[in-house]
Amino acid sequence: MNYHWNWGIFWDASPEGGGTYADMLVSGLRITLAVSVLAWVIALGMGSAVGVLRSLPNPWLRRLANTYIELLRNVPLLVQLFLWYFVLPEVVPEAWGDWLKSLRDAPFYTAVIGLGLFMSARVAVQIATGIAALPRGQMAAGLALGFTLPQTYRYVILPNAFRVVLPPLTSETINTIKNSSVALTIGLAELTARARAIQEFSFQVFEAFTAATLIYLAINTIATVLMRLLERRMRVPGYGAK
Amino acid sequence: MFAHFDFQAIVHALPYLFEQGLVFTLTLTILSAIGGLILGTALALVRIGGGPVLATIATGYVNLMRTLPLVLVIFWFYFMVPYIGQWLLHAPRPIKVGGFSSALLTFVMFEAAYFSEIMRGGIQSVARGQYAAGLALGMTGAQAMRYIVLPQVLRTMLPVLLTQTIVLFQDTSLVYVLSLTDFLGAASKIAQRDGRLVEMYCFAALVYFAICFLASLAVRRLQSRVAIIR
Numbered sequence A: 001m002n003y004h005w006n007w008g009i010f011w012d013a014s015p016e017g018g019g020t021y022a023d024m025l026v027s028g029l030r031i032t033l034a035v036s037v038l039a040w041v042i043a044l045g046m047g048s049a050v051g052v053l054r055s056l057p058n059p060w061l062r063r064l065a066n067t068y069i070e071l072l073r074n075v076p077l078l079v080q081l082f083l084w085y086f087v088l089p090e091v092v093p094e095a096w097g098d099w100l101k102s103l104r105d106a107p108f109y110t111a112v113i114g115l116g117l118f119m120s121a122r123v124a125v126q127i128a129t130g131i132a133a134l135p136r137g138q139m140a141a142g143l144a145l146g147f148t149l150p151q152t153y154r155y156v157i158l159p160n161a162f163r164v165v166l167p168p169l170t171s172e173t174i175n176t177i178k179n180s181s182v183a184l185t186i187g188l189a190e191l192t193a194r195a196r197a198i199q200e201f202s203f204q205v206f207e208a209f210t211a212a213t214l215i216y217l218a219i220n221t222i223a224t225v226l227m228r229l230l231e232r233r234m235r236v237p238g239y240g241a242k
Numbered sequence B: 001m002f003a004h005f006d007f008q009a010i011v012h013a014l015p016y017l018f019e020q021g022l023v024f025t026l027t028l029t030i031l032s033a034i035g036g037l038i039l040g041t042a043l044a045l046v047r048i049g050g051g052p053v054l055a056t057i058a059t060g061y062v063n064l065m066r067t068l069p070l071v072l073v074i075f076w077f078y079f080m081v082p083y084i085g086q087w088l089l090h091a092p093r094p095i096k097v098g099g100f101s102s103a104l105l106t107f108v109m110f111e112a113a114y115f116s117e118i119m120r121g122g123i124q125s126v127a128r129g130q131y132a133a134g135l136a137l138g139m140t141g142a143q144a145m146r147y148i149v150l151p152q153v154l155r156t157m158l159p160v161l162l163t164q165t166i167v168l169f170q171d172t173s174l175v176y177v178l179s180l181t182d183f184l185g186a187a188s189k190i191a192q193r194d195g196r197l198v199e200m201y202c203f204a205a206l207v208y209f210a211i212c213f214l215a216s217l218a219v220r221r222l223q224s225r226v227a228i229i230r
Helices: A007-011 A021-055 A059-073 A077-091 A094-102 A106-133 A136-144 A149-186 A191-202 A205-234 B007-049 B052-067 B070-089 B099-125 B128-136 B141-178 B183-194 B197-229
Strands: none
Touching (some): A007 A021, A007 A205, A021 A059, A021 A106, A021 A149, A021 A191, A021 A205, A059 A106, A059 B197, A077 A094, A077 A149, A077 B141, A077 B183, A077 B197, A106 A149, A149 A205, A149 B070, A149 B141, A191 A205, A191 B070, A205 B052, B007 B052, B007 B099, B007 B141, B007 B183, B007 B197, B052 B099, B070 B099, B070 B141, B099 B141, B128 B141, B141 B183, B141 B197
């Protein structure tokens, strides 16, 4: 191979000015983390709400939840980001559209909301499955004790269901981090985009991608470890996972 | 709102979108699924019965692929394959690899990791006694796998494998980052040429939705049929 390896490249000044190539990676990592954390908050919030709706006795609410899930699950994330980024400002009233287009960090907000909603459909499915996996007697017992339906969910169903779905939620956490890279298509300068930029500036393609790969490995390992710790803390002795 | 929506723009683009774009997307999806399934099954077999060294390598590969974003993997292969080709063919300079070949190779290698997890779960769910019975009947290990275990795995895991293929179908839209003309790429090129972003992206979303939704309904029906067999 006549490829010129140069691992020192990261300490060279980048042509963007104001820092080295390593600084570019760090700034990309920051954006990847910020987008992932915020999108994950949306995904958990919306996902839990829709997942609960899907488990309710009312057929109309269930249908609403299913429609939400199917719409968000059957369109590729990339297309959804394009809809939020390119289409939304055109179809809302003109004043709002102009405001949206003038936003400075539009790719960032679009990525957070688009990725958050995309992941929320997956979280909703997990939560609904977790609720369905609980013994039917739990709901009946809650209601028989005089709890209202919301109280039964709050004090009986949800604390159990969340413990059941923690392991699958771990992989959805990782998926959120990985999927944040799709936002480079709308111009978000996240980790993969920064690695690509280093390649374009310096032609040191393999060093740049190796660095990005190692960083993804590191943050995904840390995220997995944190979720495992959470699982252990939340475990109710003698209940659930063997 | 949608006052300026121009259906004519979509109608004019239909031949290009479907004959170029969708054909590209479907070809890439089907070939990647077949290649990924074959390589994934091989990886699963190596992880289960390939000896400690090979099993560790296969496990490492699968975990690495599953930790990385697909976009990064697409870039990796796009830039790496020409150099690997040069090394394999002893060529004087990095070989030229077409966008489609590069994308196909990427998706086969990437999806193999996901298919191998499915196949591994399937193989482990087949009772061990069946494999042992095959050996007792005088079959070799490979024969017992080929004629007894794998047919059952393929059958029970078919719905999961197809669901993963629907995910793969959606993921192929990411070849956008290589500026290839898949379905989304075709829609995007027309959208930018004619300034019809709203029409093109809405239509693309609708087509993806229709295909994936119908396919997942079909998989669900299949699932209820397969479920009875066991």
